[in-house]
Amino acid sequence: QVQLQESGPGLVKPSQTLSLTCTVSGGSITTNYGYWSWIRQPPGKGLEWIGYIGYSGSTEYSPSLKSRTSISRDTSKNQFTLQLSSVTPEDTAVYYCARTEGVVIVRPSSLDEYDHWGQGTQVTVSS
16 A cells, blocks of 8 residues: 655745655555656645656656746655745645656646545745
């Protein structure tokens, strides 16, 4: 059973870089056709896909966040990391990591469109 767990600071100051790590257990992030995404949900709004890193290490980002986003991985730790730079209070959200196989969900309406997902972590951007 694949399990994902997000970790990182819950409070980030404006203009700083938000950094979150997703630790995966029960499966490898390099297994063929796995796509490992970051998604967020701002308060009172729907889910927003941020980007993914694929089983081969390829990445793709939401056009609206691309200039500020970087997703990388550490295969030795079976982890992947989100970095979002120049944050503002509008980046306040619950952040999730999730997995799909063979496809990438870029307009999620529900987390259960993903095969596996973490419990989410609240990140607040405030001075």
